[in-house]
Amino acid sequence: MSDVFWVNYRATSMDILSKLERLIEESGVFEDIGSGDIVAVKVHPGLYGSVRYLRPVYVRKIVEVIKARGGKPFVTETVGHNPMGSRGTAEGYIREMIANGFTSETLGAPILIADGLWGLDEVKIEIDGLKLKETRIASAIAYSDFLVSIARVKAHGSAGFAAAIKNVGVGCVSRAGKSRIHFSxxxxxxxxxxxxxxxxxxxxxxxxxxxxxxxxxxxxxxxxxxxxxxxxxxxxxxxADRTEPPETQYRIADSALAVSKALNGRIAYINVAVEITPQCDCGRRVDTPIVPDQGIFASRDPVALDRLVADKIVAAPGIPGSAAEDAGALDPGSDKILKIRGTDWRILLEAAEKIGLGSQRYHEVFLDI
CATH class of the missing domain: 3.30.70.20 (Alpha-Beta Plaits)
Structure with a gap:
C-alpha cells in the first residue's frame, strides 16, 4: 500500500501555490533530489487555442522547490507522433508552448524537447511488459538524475484516464516509443x-x-x-497496424515501466485534478469540466496516485451542462470516465499493477491546510 498525499483546491487558509509547496514538503516526493542533480520536469503544455491546460504557474513553483534543494531543473516534453502537425518537431512544439505561456522566463528554467528536433533522440530500454519487450525513451529524460511528472488530470479516448501513468508512459518516450504504443x-x-x-x-x-x-x-x-x-x-x-484499447492501454503501462526503469525509479508524480475535462490536452476543442475541482495529489507510486484520483472523480457529482450530463453520469458514484469515453480506465491501472509499476492499494493522506 502506497501513500498518496493531497490538498483540496480551497484557498481559505493559504493560496494554491503555497499549498502545492506544502504538499511537496509533507509528502517527501522530492527527498531524493540532491544538490547538482539534473531534474526533468515533464509537462503537457496543451495546444494554442485550448483554454484548459496545465497552467505554467504550477510548473514555476515546482521549479522553485527543486532549485531550493540544489537541483538543476529543466522543463520538458516530447514531440507529437505526427511530424506534419504543429507539435511534430521540437521547433514547432516550442512555438506552441510559448503561445500558451510556457517560456524560460515564466517557468524559471530552460525548456528542452527531450527527444530532439524530430523525436529521434532516444535510448532503447528492454522490459518484460505485457506487450512490449523493448521501447525507446527520450534521451534527455533517460539521462536525467530525477524526473518530476506534473499532469493535469482528464478523461482520454485511448487510455480511458490520463494522469501520471499516461503522462510518463506516452509523454516520456520518443516518436518511435509512441509508435510502439499506437501501432503493433x-x-x-x-x-x-x-x-x-x-x-x-x-x-x-x-x-x-x-x-x-x-x-x-x-x-x-x-x-x-x-x-x-x-x-x-x-x-x-x-x-502500419493501429492498436485499440485495451491493447493501447497495455502498451502505455509497459512504456511507463520502461521510463521508471530508465530512471531507476527516481520519479515523483504530481496530479493536478483541476478543470477535469472529457478530452486530452492534445486538441484545441476542450470541453466543460465534468466534475468540480478535486485538488492536487502527490506520490512516488503512479498507480496508487491515479487510482485515488480516479476514485475521487467517480465519487464526485457531475457538473450540469457538461459531458457528464450528456452521458447520464451526474450522480455521485457514477463512473463518469467510463460512461463519457467508453474506455475502461481500470484496465490501464490493472496492467500497470500487474507489471510491477505500482499498487492500486493506497493510503490516503489529506493535508488539511
Whole structure:
C-alpha cells in the first residue's frame, strides 16, 4: 500500500501555490533530489487555442522547490507522433508552448524537447511488459538524475484516464516509443498505391528508405519504427497496424515501466485534478469540466496516485451542462470516465499493477491546510 498525499483546491487558509509547496514538503516526493542533480520536469503544455491546460504557474513553483534543494531543473516534453502537425518537431512544439505561456522566463528554467528536433533522440530500454519487450525513451529524460511528472488530470479516448501513468508512459518516450504504443507493427508498403514521389525518403532521417526502380524499400536494420514515413505519405501507400484499447492501454503501462526503469525509479508524480475535462490536452476543442475541482495529489507510486484520483472523480457529482450530463453520469458514484469515453480506465491501472509499476492499494493522506 502506497501513500498518496493531497490538498483540496480551497484557498481559505493559504493560496494554491503555497499549498502545492506544502504538499511537496509533507509528502517527501522530492527527498531524493540532491544538490547538482539534473531534474526533468515533464509537462503537457496543451495546444494554442485550448483554454484548459496545465497552467505554467504550477510548473514555476515546482521549479522553485527543486532549485531550493540544489537541483538543476529543466522543463520538458516530447514531440507529437505526427511530424506534419504543429507539435511534430521540437521547433514547432516550442512555438506552441510559448503561445500558451510556457517560456524560460515564466517557468524559471530552460525548456528542452527531450527527444530532439524530430523525436529521434532516444535510448532503447528492454522490459518484460505485457506487450512490449523493448521501447525507446527520450534521451534527455533517460539521462536525467530525477524526473518530476506534473499532469493535469482528464478523461482520454485511448487510455480511458490520463494522469501520471499516461503522462510518463506516452509523454516520456520518443516518436518511435509512441509508435510502439499506437501501432503493433512497423511500416509496410503497398506498391500499387505508391507513385514514387520519394517523400518518405526525404523525411526518413535514419536513411532507412531507398528508392529502387521507383519503389521505396525499407532497410529493417536502420528502421526504428518511428513511422514518420507513414504520416507523410500522400497516397497512404505506407501503413502500419493501429492498436485499440485495451491493447493501447497495455502498451502505455509497459512504456511507463520502461521510463521508471530508465530512471531507476527516481520519479515523483504530481496530479493536478483541476478543470477535469472529457478530452486530452492534445486538441484545441476542450470541453466543460465534468466534475468540480478535486485538488492536487502527490506520490512516488503512479498507480496508487491515479487510482485515488480516479476514485475521487467517480465519487464526485457531475457538473450540469457538461459531458457528464450528456452521458447520464451526474450522480455521485457514477463512473463518469467510463460512461463519457467508453474506455475502461481500470484496465490501464490493472496492467500497470500487474507489471510491477505500482499498487492500486493506497493510503490516503489529506493535508488539511
Amino acid at each position: 507493427s512497423g511500416p509496410s508498403i503497398n506498391v500499387k498505391l505508391c507513385d514514387g514521389c520519394s517523400l518518405c525518403v526525404k523525411y526518413c532521417k535514419l536513411s532507412a528508405i531507398k528508392l529502387r526502380n521507383g519503389i521505396p524499400v525499407i532497410d529493417p536494420s536502420r528502421c526504428n519504427q518511428c513511422l514518420i514515413c507513414v504520416n507523410v505519405c500522400p497516397k497512404k501507400a505506407l501503413t
